Amino acid sequence: MPVKVGLxxxxxxxxxxxxxxxxxxxxxxxxxxxxxxxxxxxxRWREKFGNPVMREVLxxxxxxxxxxxxxxxxxxxxxxxxxxxxxxxxxxxxxLVYIGDANSSAFGYTVEETWELxxxxxxxxxxxxxxxxxxxxxSVPGKAMDEKTLERKKAYNKLAREFAENxxxxxxxxxxxxxxxxxxALFLDDKVHLNADGYKVFEEFFKKELKDEFDKF
Numbered sequence: 001m002p003v004k005v006g007l008x009x010x011x012x013x014x015x016x017x018x019x020x021x022x023x024x025x026x027x028x029x030x031x032x033x034x035x036x037x038x039x040x041x042x043x044r045w046r047e048k049f050g051n052p053v054m055r056e057v058l059x060x061x062x063x064x065x066x067x068x069x070x071x072x073x074x075x076x077x078x079x080x081x082x083x084x085x086x087x088x089x090x091x092x093x094x095x096l097v098y099i100g101d102a103n104s105s106a107f108g109y110t111v112e113e114t115w116e117l118x119x120x121x122x123x124x125x126x127x128x129x130x131x132x133x134x135x136x137x138x139s140v141p142g143k144a145m146d147e148k149t150l151e152r153k154k155a156y157n158k159l160a161r162e163f164a165e166n167x168x169x170x171x172x173x174x175x176x177x178x179x180x181x182x183x184x185a186l187f188l189d190d191k192v193h194l195n196a197d198g199y200k201v202f203e204e205f206f207k208k209e210l211k212d213e214f215d216k217f
Contacts, residue, residue: 001116005107007082012106015074021083024070031092033068034058034213037080037121038099041140041202042071044193051199058206060217068093076103077117084121089128095213096125097135097206101156111152115159126169135210136164138174143187173209181205 008018020043036042036054045054046069058067070087072079077100080087088096100118109117122134138160139153153176164172175181178201186198194202207214 001113003078004109005076005078007079010074013074017072017075017079017083020072021086024072025086029068029091031090032094033066033091034095034097034210034217035068035070035088035091035093036097037070037088038097038137039071039075039080039102040073040193041099041102042069043073045069045071045199045202051194051196052203057203059214061215062217064217066214066217074103076107076109077101077114077121078104078107078109081117081121081124084124088121088125093125093129093132094216095133095135095210096122097137097210098122098125099137099140100160101139101153105152111155111159115156115163118160119163122163122167122170126167132169133213134164134170136160136170136172138172138176140175141181143184143191173205175202175205178205 009016042054045051047053054069055065055067060066068091070091072083080100098118098121100121101114104114122136125132125134138157142149145153157174157176161172161174164170180201181198186194186201188195
């Protein structure tokens with residue numbers, strides 16, 4: 001399939017992805033952690049946006065930080081595949097939590113194309129790290145979702161779930177099916193991003209779904 005986006009810079013939204021990635025590369029980061037990779041649902045999980053800080057709230061059973069935030073806003077699965085060698089591989093993750101469904105429709109990618117690219121990200125990680133455990137995260141709900149948006153999210157989730165169910169070391173988790181997140185009051189006016197209260201619920205979701213992983217740290 002053709003590349004339909006600017007890989008390093010998104011003209012449409014004036015987003016400099018390369019700048020974000022360079023900033024991550026400059027951070028001292030411990031290897032062998034739980035890496036959260038994906039779009040702005042992870043990017044905004046920090047104080048800069050008035051929200052809790054992922055690394056401070058998603059702690060191991062020991063009470064020590066174990067989550068590494070590698071979200072970069074405006075990205076879709078094409079960007080995430082392109083930047084995987086720099087954003088994920090150097091971290092030698094024990095666990096990868098990956099959201100691949102975001103922003104793709106804005107660039108003209110179909111659900112099937114979006115998933116094909118996301119599957120490549122997952123396959124790269126499984127190949128690089130044979131013992132890794134990957135949590136294939138389905139679409140995140142939004143505020144006042146229309147029928148077309150909801151159907152697209154469900155179609156992506158179906159592909160993600162089928163893959164995870166048939167792939168060793170992969171586990172499907174679904175924010176879209178987590179009832180506490182289906183509350184319009186948890187989202188900003190842009191209808192896409194969670195507010196501070198929403199991130200508290202997001203935190204609860206991941207603590208529930210990844211309990212066995214957090215217990216190992």
